[in-house]
Amino acid sequence: MVAQTKLGTFLSSWPTRLALLMIVIVIVMAVFAPWLATHDPRFLDPAVRLRGPSAAHWLGTDSYGRDLYSRIIFGSRVSLLVGSGVLAIAIVFGVLFGALAGYFRSLDSLIMRIMDGVMAIPAILLAIAMVSVSGSSLSTVIVAIAIPEIPRVTRLVRGILLSVRGEPYVEAAVTLGTSPAAILVRHMLPNTVAPLIVQGTYIFAAAVLIEAILSFLGAGIPPEVPSWGNIIADGRTYFQLLPGLVLYPGIVLSLTILTINMVGDTARDALDPKLAGRA
Amino acid sequence: MLPVILKRLAATIPVLFVVAVVIFSVLRLTPGDPAAIVAGDGATVQQIEAIRHHMGLDRPIPVQFVTWISDVLRGDFGTSLISGLPVKDMIVDRMGPTIAITLYTVIYTLLISIPVGILAAWRRGKAIDRLVTAGSVLGFSVPVFITAYLLIFLFSMGLGWLPVQGYKPLSDGVWNHLRHLILPVASLSTIYIALMTRFVRTSIIDTLGEDYIRTAHAKGLNEREVLVRHALGNAAVPILTIIGITVTMLIGGVVVTESVFNIPGLGRLVVEAILAKDFTIIQALIVLFSVVDIFVNLVIDVLYRVVDPRIDS
Numbered sequence: 001m002v003a004q005t006k007l008g009t010f011l012s013s014w015p016t017r018l019a020l021l022m023i024v025i026v027i028v029m030a031v032f033a034p035w036l037a038t039h040d041p042r043f044l045d046p047a048v049r050l051r052g053p054s055a056a057h058w059l060g061t062d063s064y065g066r067d068l069y070s071r072i073i074f075g076s077r078v079s080l081l082v083g084s085g086v087l088a089i090a091i092v093f094g095v096l097f098g099a100l101a102g103y104f105r106s107l108d109s110l111i112m113r114i115m116d117g118v119m120a121i122p123a124i125l126l127a128i129a130m131v132s133v134s135g136s137s138l139s140t141v142i143v144a145i146a147i148p149e150i151p152r153v154t155r156l157v158r159g160i161l162l163s164v165r166g167e168p169y170v171e172a173a174v175t176l177g178t179s180p181a182a183i184l185v186r187h188m189l190p191n192t193v194a195p196l197i198v199q200g201t202y203i204f205a206a207a208v209l210i211e212a213i214l215s216f217l218g219a220g221i222p223p224e225v226p227s228w229g230n231i232i233a234d235g236r237t238y239f240q241l242l243p244g245l246v247l248y249p250g251i252v253l254s255l256t257i258l259t260i261n262m263v264g265d266t267a268r269d270a271l272d273p274k275l276a277g278r279a
Numbered sequence: 280m281l282p283v284i285l286k287r288l289a290a291t292i293p294v295l296f297v298v299a300v301v302i303f304s305v306l307r308l309t310p311g312d313p314a315a316i317v318a319g320d321g322a323t324v325q326q327i328e329a330i331r332h333h334m335g336l337d338r339p340i341p342v343q344f345v346t347w348i349s350d351v352l353r354g355d356f357g358t359s360l361i362s363g364l365p366v367k368d369m370i371v372d373r374m375g376p377t378i379a380i381t382l383y384t385v386i387y388t389l390l391i392s393i394p395v396g397i398l399a400a401w402r403r404g405k406a407i408d409r410l411v412t413a414g415s416v417l418g419f420s421v422p423v424f425i426t427a428y429l430l431i432f433l434f435s436m437g438l439g440w441l442p443v444q445g446y447k448p449l450s451d452g453v454w455n456h457l458r459h460l461i462l463p464v465a466s467l468s469t470i471y472i473a474l475m476t477r478f479v480r481t482s483i484i485d486t487l488g489e490d491y492i493r494t495a496h497a498k499g500l501n502e503r504e505v506l507v508r509h510a511l512g513n514a515a516v517p518i519l520t521i522i523g524i525t526v527t528m529l530i531g532g533v534v535v536t537e538s539v540f541n542i543p544g545l546g547r548l549v550v551e552a553i554l555a556k557d558f559t560i561i562q563a564l565i566v567l568f569s570v571v572d573i574f575v576n577l578v579i580d581v582l583y584r585v586v587d588p589r590i591d592s
Contacts, residue, residue, distance in 0.1 A: 015413075117297025120572050124531035125549065125565045129306055132553050132561055133313060147305070209422055213535055216424055219553045232424065236539075240443070243432050250425035258420035265416065 016266045019259035026256050029076040039067035041074040041226040050242055059248050062234055071226040072249050078227035079208045079256065082142055086207035087200055089146035094153020095192070101154065102161025103184050112158070115151035123148035124210060128219040136222045145210045149203050156199055160192045194271040201264030205257045212253055228253045280584070287580055291573050298569045299351075303344050306562060316556045317360055356563035361555040366563045369548065376446050376544035377533055379456075383464045384529065385522070388471040393518075395472075396479025397506055403484060411476060418473025423532050427466035427539040434462060444541040459542075467536045471525060478521045482514035489513070515586045523579040526572045 029036060038058065045065035052060045059068040101111040127144035134140050164170060165188075173183045214220030215229025216236075223230055228249045235245025314331035315322070322330075331337050335346060350357065356366035399411040435443040441462055447455045486492065487510055495505045537546030545564060552560035 113293060114297055114301070116294055117301050120294060120298050120527070120576075121302060121565060121569045122527040122530040122572065124534060125561070125568055126302070126305060128534075128549065128553055129302075129561045129565055132556060132558065133306055133316070135316075205420070212422055213424070213531070217534065217538060217550050217553060236428075239428060239431070240436060243428070243436070246425075246428045247432070250422070250428060254421040254425050257422070258417060261416055261420050 013266070015262060019262040019266075022255055022259040023263065026076050026080065029073050030080045033074050033077055037067075037070035037073045039070040041066065041071040042224065043067070050238060052242065053244070060242060060244055062231070062245055063238055064234075066226075068231070068245065068248060071231050072228070072252055074226045075228040075231055075249065075252075076256075078138070078221055078225060079211060079253075081138065082145065082211040083204040083207045083260075085139075085142035086146040086149060087204050089143065090149035090153050090203050091196065091200060093146075093150045095157050095189070095196070097150065098154040098157025098192075099161065099184055099189065102158040102165075103180065103188070108158070111154070115154050118148060119151045121148070124213060127210065127214055128217065131214065131219045136220060138221060138225075141211060141214060141220055145207050145214075149206065152203070153196070153199060156195055157189075157192050160195060161188050164188055164191050198264055198268040198271060201260055201267060205260040205264065208253070208260070209257050280581070283584060284581055287577055291577055294573055295570070298573070299348055299566070300344075302562070302565055302569070303347060307340065307343070313558050316558065351566060356566075357559040359560055360557045361551070361560075366559055369560065370545065370563065370567065373543060373545045373548050375448060376537070376542050377546060379449075379460060380463055380467065380533060380536065380542070380544065381529060383460060384468045384471065387464055388468045388475055391468075392472050392475035393479055393511070396476045397483055397511060399476070399480045400483035400487065400510075401502070401506055408480075411480065415473040415477045419470045421469065423466055423470060423535050424539050426469045427462065427536060430462045430466055431539075444539075446540075446542040446544075459540075463536050463540045463542060466539070467529075467532050470532065471529065474525060475518075475521060479514065479518055482517040483510050485517075486510045486513045513587075516583055519579050519582055519586065523576040526575045527568075530568045530572070 043066060045061070047065065048057065048061050049063055049065040050061065051057060054060070057067050057069065059072065062068055062071070097111050097115070101108045123145075126148055127141070130144040130147075131140055161184075170183060170187055173187050178186075211220060211227065212229035212232070215223075215227050216233045218233065220229055221227045223233070231249040232246050232253075235242070235249070239246050312327075312331075314327050314334060314336055317334070318327045318330050328337075335343060338346075354367060356370070358364070359366050359369055362369065395411055399408045402408050431443055434441045442459055445459055447459050449456045483506070491513075492505060492509055495509045500508075533544070534546035534549050536542070537544045538550045541547070545567075548560060549564055551557075552564070
């Protein structure tokens with residue numbers, strides 16, 4: 001019943017429905033890219049370089065004569081891969097460290113001091129440094145973006161665990177002689193699920209954004225791979241000649257981030273009615 | 280106040296130490312060989328070994344860490360691999376534009392987001408509030424370089440009002456200086472205005488539910504006095520907190536903005552260093568920016584006590 005009502009609130013507003021539709025579109029783009037694309041995204045055709053939109057090239061071509069529309073379609077794959085990869089790493093390590101800090105008081109201050117230190121380092125610069133040492137690759141970019149996100153998850157999980165430690169059901173479990181691991185997993189961690197879903201959407205959006213920034217700056221995905229950041233980085237030199245090279249991928253990128261954030265906001269309001277309409 | 284400052288200063292030492300360890304280990308433990316990167320693609324094994332020895336990378340890790348820390352503490356960030364100049368001098372040379380952009384961005388953000396946030400909180404649930412809330416989600420979802428290119432497209436290429444890129448120091452005339460910074464500051468501040476407005480709104484709404492606000496109304500203060508004197512006064516601490524939290528984001532944004540607008544500041548130095556694989560500069564700038572973040576937060580921590588005497592030392 002409760003779940004139904006929540007889902008009902010979740011889907012009741014048309015901006016959220018539009019946002020979900022956009023997310024579905026991006027997922028469809030990524031999954032069916034080879035069928036949706038009209039050209040090979042890496043095929044160089046110098047004869048048609050820097051053309052505006054036409055029947056053959058729906059959004060025009062870039063400085064190497066590659067089809068912009070097909071590149072944008074394939075770019076969704078990189079963004080979704082980076083988003084999911086970063087999300088997985090940040091949640092796994094964040095929950096692990098957060099659980100250790102929130103349950104075992106002796107580890108708390110050590111773990112949290114390390115997290116404070118990581119949070120003081122500008123995320124983009126740390127990622128840039130890691131990518132420039134180990135060379136650009138998809139996996140390096142994912143790890144580099146995930147590391148600064150880990151402290152945010154750790155803090156969230158630790159805070160929730162600390163607040164439920166004194167709850168009667170936890171104390172009851174302790175009295176019954178339940179093992180610490182079972183108390184943690186069965187009684188305490190379920191409280192973190194809803195906030196993690198909300199935080200997870202924001203992490204996903206942030207990861208898509210940072211990947212684009214890193215690729216734009218030349219410290220991201222290898223330049224030949226069509227990622228939205230790389231497409232924009234390629235197009236910026238010719239921006240004054242063909243603004244579409246930057247603006248089309250830019251609009252798709254912005255809409256994707258916007259809709260993920262909107263879904264995150266709606267999820268937060270639905271899962272925590274106290275906050276609804278406030279933040 | 281002085282003992283408080285000294286105590287907080289002492290408390291930053293462990294954080295600084297953790298930052299140093301994290302930066303050092305992330306860069307050393309990341310697979311990849313700085314010596315090979317510096318040597319370039321065509322280098323022989325002997326050349327790479329010579330560079331490794333020159334950079335001190337062949338010494339034990341703890342020795343490397345201590346050497347690096349003691350150099351940094353003495354203000355020695357090493358020599359740039361691109362220019363051969365001391366990294367410290369290059370940083371000092373490039374600081375001006377970055378300080379100008381960040382300063383103007385913070386001022387502009389506060390000038391816009393505080394009144395708009397108060398307005399939205401006051402008219403909570405009304406059309407203006409919904410517009411502000413929707414605008415703020417949009418504002419922090421559009422990447423800074425997209426905002427930048429949209430603004431260039433409209434105001435430089437379309438209307439021809441402002442330069443496409445470049446930077447002029449203050450010594451070239453106030454207007455000339457500001458003219459070149461209008462679009463960069465507008466691009467960079469979009470995300471911060473969005474975040475800050477949302478935050479001011481939430482903080483004010485929180486304080487509006489407090490008893491003293493009802494008292495203020497009851498004693499006959501008008502709406503504006505209640506909002507500005509009582510609500511904003513008490514929302515000051517959370518607002519300061521968000522400034523502290525967003526420093527690292529602001530630094531990331533500066534790197535991107537300077538790159539788009541071709542502004543010769545520290546942010547563009549980062550990008551030049553990436554392209555030239557100048558590892559020394561990247562490492563120095565991460566340390567510098569992390570220290571800036573820690574000290575901005577220290578200053579904010581001290582300001583809390585000025586703004587809110589209830590927070591005891």
